[in-house]
Amino acid sequence: MTTFGESHGPALGAVIDGCPARVRLELPQVQASLDRRRPGASALASPRREPDSAELLSGVFEGQTLGTPIAFVVWNRDARPSDYDSLAAADRPGHADAVWRARFGHRDHRGGGRTSGRETVGRVLGGAVADAFLTQALPELRVVAWVAQVGAVICPPVLQTVTRAQVDAAVARCPDAPTAAIMGSLIAQAREAHDSLGGAIDVRIAGLPVGLGEPVFGKLKATLAAGFASIGAVTGVTWGLPDVARAVAAPGSKFHTSPRAYGGIQGGLSNGEPIEARVYFKPPASIGELARSGRHDPCIAPRAVPVVEAMASLCLADLLLASRAWPPPS
Amino acid sequence: MTTFGESHGPALGAVIDGCPARVRLELPQVQASLDRRRPGASALASPRREPDSAELLSGVFEGQTLGTPIAFVVWNRDARPSDYDSLAAADRPGHADAVWRARFGHRDHRGGGRTSGRETVGRVLGGAVADAFLTQALPELRVVAWVAQVGAVICPPVLQTVTRAQVDAAVARCPDAPTAAIMGSLIAQAREAHDSLGGAIDVRIAGLPVGLGEPVFGKLKATLAAGFASIGAVTGVTWGLPDVARAVAAPGSKFHTSPRAYGGIQGGLSNGEPIEARVYFKPPASIGELARSGRHDPCIAPRAVPVVEAMASLCLADLLLASRAWPPPS
Amino acid sequence: MTTFGESHGPALGAVIDGCPARVRLELPQVQASLDRRRPGASALASPRREPDSAELLSGVFEGQTLGTPIAFVVWNRDARPSDYDSLAAADRPGHADAVWRARFGHRDHRGGGRTSGRETVGRVLGGAVADAFLTQALPELRVVAWVAQVGAVICPPVLQTVTRAQVDAAVARCPDAPTAAIMGSLIAQAREAHDSLGGAIDVRIAGLPVGLGEPVFGKLKATLAAGFASIGAVTGVTWGLPDVARAVAAPGSKFHTSPRAYGGIQGGLSNGEPIEARVYFKPPASIGELARSGRHDPCIAPRAVPVVEAMASLCLADLLLASRAWPPPS
Amino acid sequence: MTTFGESHGPALGAVIDGCPARVRLELPQVQASLDRRRPGASALASPRREPDSAELLSGVFEGQTLGTPIAFVVWNRDARPSDYDSLAAADRPGHADAVWRARFGHRDHRGGGRTSGRETVGRVLGGAVADAFLTQALPELRVVAWVAQVGAVICPPVLQTVTRAQVDAAVARCPDAPTAAIMGSLIAQAREAHDSLGGAIDVRIAGLPVGLGEPVFGKLKATLAAGFASIGAVTGVTWGLPDVARAVAAPGSKFHTSPRAYGGIQGGLSNGEPIEARVYFKPPASIGELARSGRHDPCIAPRAVPVVEAMASLCLADLLLASRAWPPPS
DSSP states (O other): OEEEOOTTSSEEEEEEOOOOTTOBOOHHHHHHHHHHHSGGGSTTSOOOOOOOOEEEEESEETTEEOSSOEEEEEEOTTOOGGGGGGGSSSOOTTSSHHHHHHHHSSOOTTTOGGGSGGGHHHHHHHHHHHHHHHHHHOTTOEEEEEEEEETTEEOOOOOTTOOHHHHHHSGGGOSSHHHHHHHHHHHHHHHHTTOOBOEEEEEEEESOOTTOSOSSTTOHHHHHHHHHHTSTTEEEEEESSSSHHHHTTSBHHHHTTSTTTTTTEETTEEOSSOEEEEEEEOOOSOOTHHHHSSOOOSBSHHHHHHHHHHHHHHHHHHHHHHHTTOSOOO | OEEEOOTTSSEEEEEEOOOOTTOBOOHHHHHHHHHHHSGGGSTTSOOOOOOOOEEEEESEETTEEOSSOEEEEEEOTTOOGGGGGGGSSSOOTTSSHHHHHHHHSSOOTTTOGGGSGGGHHHHHHHHHHHHHHHHHHOTTOEEEEEEEEETTEEOOOOOTTOOHHHHHHSGGGOSSHHHHHHHHHHHHHHHHTTOOBOEEEEEEEESOOTTOSOSSTTOHHHHHHHHHHTSTTEEEEEESSSSHHHHTTSBHHHHTTSTTTTTTEETTEEOSSOEEEEEEEOOOSOOTHHHHSSOOOSBSHHHHHHHHHHHHHHHHHHHHHHHTTOSOOO | OEEEOOTTSSEEEEEEOOOOTTOBOOHHHHHHHHHHHSGGGSTTSOOOOOOOOEEEEESEETTEEOSSOEEEEEEOTTOOGGGGGGGSSSOOTTSSHHHHHHHHSSOOTTTOGGGSGGGHHHHHHHHHHHHHHHHHHOTTOEEEEEEEEETTEEOOOOOTTOOHHHHHHSGGGOSSHHHHHHHHHHHHHHHHTTOOBOEEEEEEEESOOTTOSOSSTTOHHHHHHHHHHTSTTEEEEEESSSSHHHHTTSBHHHHTTSTTTTTTEETTEEOSSOEEEEEEEOOOSOOTHHHHSSOOOSBSHHHHHHHHHHHHHHHHHHHHHHHTTOSOOO | OEEEOOTTSSEEEEEEOOOOTTOBOOHHHHHHHHHHHSGGGSTTSOOOOOOOOEEEEESEETTEEOSSOEEEEEEOTTOOGGGGGGGSSSOOTTSSHHHHHHHHSSOOTTTOGGGSGGGHHHHHHHHHHHHHHHHHHOTTOEEEEEEEEETTEEOOOOOTTOOHHHHHHSGGGOSSHHHHHHHHHHHHHHHHTTOOBOEEEEEEEESOOTTOSOSSTTOHHHHHHHHHHTSTTEEEEEESSSSHHHHTTSBHHHHTTSTTTTTTEETTEEOSSOEEEEEEEOOOSOOTHHHHSSOOOSBSHHHHHHHHHHHHHHHHHHHHHHHTTOSOOO
16 A cells, blocks of 8 residues: 655545455445544544545546556645644754754655654555455454553453444543543543643454464564554554553463453464454643644544554554465365 | 575575665674574573574675675574484474364474574574665664563663663663663573463564555554564564553543554554554463473563564665655655 | 556556756647557557647746646547447457456456557656656657568668657658558558557667666666556667677677667666667457457557657666665765 | 575585465476486586485475475585695685685685585575476476587577477487587596686576566566576676677667567566576686696586576576566455
8 A cells, every 4th residue: 555645735645556346335434444543433532623535546447456456545624724823933852853853854744744644544445445455355354442441541351242333332432432532531631731642542453264374573563553653643552451561560370371361463474363452642742722623533543443444454464474375285 | 685594494585676876784793693692692581502593595796785686694503403313203382283284294303494493593683684775764763672571570661762772781681770680580591491481572663764564554653573583482562552452542642642652653654753562471381391392482571572673674674675665746 | 756547448648856047948748749649640540539738736936847747638539439349348359458358347448448549648758748848857868769660671770860859751651761651551451451560669868967866776777667668569679789699698798789789777767878679569459350349459569669669768867866866975 | 585595514405485385296306406406416427426315304395395494515525625635725716816815804714615516506495496396386397408509509499399308308408409518528628638618508588477677676587597597607798689788789670570579578577488697607617737636517508507497496486486476456
C-alpha cells in the first residue's frame, strides 16, 4: 500500500497493489470503514465534521477486484486552512513542527500536513481492502480491537467473543460497560479542562493459521510492531499478558503456565492461538491554548481503534499472501 | 544485511551490503563485538563454551571497506548435536518446535536451528560493521544499552554518561551497583531452582541528527520497533518514559512537561534529543527438566545487551544512509 | 512510483514517493509532459481524442514539493467502453487477452485494462516529477529520445545537440528530415492497409555523473533494461553501437576503439560519457479487422518517445538519490 | 539471493533466502553447476585453473532444504594477486578501473574485484538452488542456453529438444556442429592474435505455466532483462525472433504470423509457449598487451552459457514463488 495526502491539501488516498483478483469489494464496505474513523462516530471525539467520502478510481470492476492496483481518493472537503493561520508563525509545542522543518526545509502549517491524524484515512482505506481479502480467504478470521486503558483506568479482561459492532456501540469503544462509563466521564473532564489523556488499545486476532511470519528478522511480532508503531502517538507495543513490566516480573515457571503468555506467537510465527497485543498511545499534545483553537480529541484511543485494526489487517493480508509461497514442492 | 546459519549446522554468518567504501574496519573490532555476546562474558550466563571466531570472507581490503558486500563466517566449533538427541522425538514445551514443524514440514532438532539464540551471532557481526560506519560518520553518536529489569527488580534512572565498558563491567550488565547485586543473586537462585526470569533492557541513542526516519509508515519508532521485536523472546517495546502503562496514565499537561516523554522521536522523526526505548524479554522457556540438559541461560537480558545495541546500530546505519538522499537539490 | 488505472475505468494516476522537498514543480510542466504522449501530438498517430488533464492531489504546496508523496489523477473522460462491446465475447488475436484470463480468472474487455497503452499515462506523470528533480539537481543533464527505426527504415546517426523540441517538431519524431519523410509515408500506408509497423527508439542521456549504478545485480544497464523492457511492445534493448548483432560481430581490437562502444556504461556504472541505448518495438497487434474498430496506432514508436524518456528519467532519479549514500564518511 | 566476494579476496559465495523447505539438494548437484562455469570446461577458454569447490554452510540438512537461508562459500584457492602487480599503477584500457575509482574512492587492483567475471560464481551457486526447486516444482520445465553467435558467425535455428548435456559437449557450446567448428577456429585465431570476439547466447525456457510476471513494471521480459543485463559484458537483450533489427522491420501482418514472434511473453506475462531470448556479449576488453598477462578468455560467450541459465532460473524461481499468491480466494 502507498498512501498520499496532507491534512489540508486537496485530497488524501491510497493505492493497494498486489490484492488478488476476484475479491468481492463494493464501495459501501469501504465507506463503512471510513465512517468508523470519523470524529462523529463517537460523542467523545473531536467536533470536526469530515464527511469523508471514498471514491474508487481503479482496480475494481463489477464488484470484484481485477488484480490491478486499487486506488481510492477522499477529497478534503472540510479543510479550513484559515483555522490554522494563527499557527503559521510559531511552532506548536509538543508537535513535530520543528523536527519537520529540520527535515524538509519547510513546514506545512496547514494543520500538520502528513503528521496529522488525517493520514490515517489512507490506512483505513487499505484496511478495508485487506479485510475484504481476508474475509474471503480466511472466513474464520476475526480482528477486533478495543480501548483497554484511558488515563489510569484499565479495562478488565474482555470476552473472546467481543465483536467490532459491540465495541463501536460502547462508550469510548470500551466493551466493559462500567469501565467505559468512567472512561467517558474522564474524557469529558479532560475536554473541559483543555487537557488530554493517554491510553491503550487491545487487539485480538483469532482464526489465523499456524506458521505465519518469518523466523528471524520478519517475525510476526516484528511485522505487527512496525505496523502499530507507525501510527502517530503510539508509544509502546507489547504482546501476550498485558502490563508488560508486571508480566515479565513473573518467574518462568509461572509465566509459561499462564494461558495468554505467548500472545499467539512462538519462534516469531503464529502458533494457532489468538494473537493478543496492546498498543499504547501518548496523551495528545494539543492542550491548553492549542486545545481551544482547531478541532482536537482529548484522547486518541477511541478513534484509533479502527486504525489499529486496519494496520493489523494490512499486515495479515501481506503475511497470508507470502505464506502461499511456503509449501514445499511435492 | 542477510544472515544465515543454524545453531548446530556447519556455520553461521552475515553478509552486509550497502556499506560505503573506505570505512575503517579491522577484524579485531568485529571479534570484540562477538566476544561481548559470548556466554562466557558474564559469570551469570550459560556455561556453553563457544569460542566464536569471526572470519572475514570479502568486502574489506587493507583495513578499509571496499564498498562491496562484507561477508563473515563463524564456524560452529562447539556444536554438540548429541546433547540434543533425547529431544529429537518430543517437542519441547514452551519452544517453537510444533509451530516450526507446521510451517516447514520438519523440525531441526539440533537445538532449535534458526530459532535458537545462536542466530544473534549474525546480528552482532552486522552491528559491528554498522558501528564502524557510524563511528566514522557520526563521531558524537553513542548507542548504549543496559539491563533495566530482572524479574520484578527495576533499575533506577541511569546517568546519561554511562558507557558500554561500564555496562560490561557490571554484574548482570546493570550499571546501578546495588540493583545489579540483587539481580545477580536472583539469577543465581533461578539457575539453582531450574527456573527462569524475564527482564528488560534500556537502550539510549545520543548524538543523532534531527529528522531521521520517514513520516508515515517508516517512522523511526516503527523501524526500531521492528528491529527490536525481531529479537527472540522480546515481548514488548516502548519509547520514552519507562513503565509505559504508568506513563500514559498521566494527563497530557503532566506528560508533555516530563523531560523524557518523547523518547527522542516526534512526528516519527528523531528530534535531536537522546532516543530512549525499553525492550522487554520473556523468561526463557527452558525450565525444570529442560533446564538440566543442554546449556541455557536463566535470564536472557544480560546476554542480549549487545544484540539490542547491534539492532539499534543496524537500523541507524540504514536510516543515516537513507537520510543522505533528503537534501533538496539547490 | 506506483501507478494505477485501467484504460476504461474511472481514472488513471500515479503516486511518486521519495522525491526530496523543495523541488520546483508546477502543474503546467506535468500537463506539458502528458500532452507530449497524446495521440493528437502527431498527425500520424491514433485519432482517439484524449484530453488528458492531470490533477494534483498531494505533495506540492506553493509550487514546491513537500517531501511527501505526490499524487496525480487523470480522469478517463473519453472512455467509450461501448466501442469494445463487440470484443467482449472473443479474445483478440495477438493481444494478451487469453493470458490475462489465465492469470486473473477474468478479462477486462474494456479495451485491455492495464495491458492497454493507456497505462503509460502513469509513467509520464512520474517522469515529469523525475525531470523536475533532475533538472534542479543536475542542470547539465539531457535525456532525449527519438525514433531511430520504422519498419526497415533506419535513421542515420543524430547530432549530439538534438533537443526534445526538435524531435517533437519532426515528422514521426525522427530528427533526420529525409528519413522522417519516408517514415511518415510508411506509417500512412500502413494505416491505410490496416497493417502495422515495428520500429526502434534511440535514447541518449548526457551530463550524468560518473559511477551511477551498482556493480553486480543493480548495474545501470540492468536498471535501464528493466525500465525500458517494462514498456508494452518492447522486444529488445541494446546499449552502445546500434544494430547489436552487427556491433558484436567486430573483433575486440575494432570494437574497443569505436567511439560509442560502451554506451556510457562500464563495470555496470556510468562512465561520464553519454549513455546510448536502442529500444525495439514490435508492430502493434491490431491489424486487419481489429484495426478498423477502436482507435489504434499503426506504429507505436513515435508516441512512445516520451514514455521511453519518462522511464529513463525515473530510473536516473532513483539512481541519483541512491548515489548520495555512497560517499565514504570522512 | 545475495552474493559476495572479490576475484582475489579470500572467498566468494552466495546466500539464498526464501527457498521453500524440503527441496532435495545435495552438494554434488551444486558442484556440478560450478564445474560447468569453470574455464577448464572447454578447451577454448582461459587457462586459469580454478578448482572451485563449493562448501555448504547452512540451510540444508539430510539432503533437504530447511526453509532457512542456504549459504555457500567457494575459497579463492588459485588467487594469484602477484600476477596483477604490474597493473596496480595503471588503469587498464577498456576496463572499469577508472569508473570504479570514481565511485568507491579506490580501486582493487587484484584483478577487478567485484567487476571480474569471478563474481558469476555466486550466480551459479544460486542458479543451482533455483534449479533444484524448479525441477521439483515444475518437472516439465527446461531452461537451456547455447552459443548463438561468435563474431560474425551466427548459429542456425536449433532443435527444440536440445539439452544442456548436448550443449556442453559441443565445441564452443554451440549445438550446431558445422557452426561450432567455425566458431572454434575463430576463437583459437583470436587467442593467438591477442584479440577478442563478441557473441550471443540464446536461451529457451520451455514448460513454464501461463501467466508468470506482473502486468506493468514487473513484466516477465523486464525481470529477465534485468537479470541478463546484470551480467558483465552483456550489451543487449532481445525477445522472440532473433536479429531484432530485422525482426521489427517486418510489417505486423507478417510479424504476428511468425511462429516465434512473441518469445513466449504477451502482456508482460508468460503465454505458455517457450520463452526465447537472445543475450549479446561485447568482445572482452583484454586485448593486445593485456591479453598476454593474466588469464583471459578471447570470447566470453561459451563460458557464460551456465551463467545465463543461472540468471534465468533465479528469475523463474522468484516468479514462480510469487505466482503462488495470485489465486483468488475461493
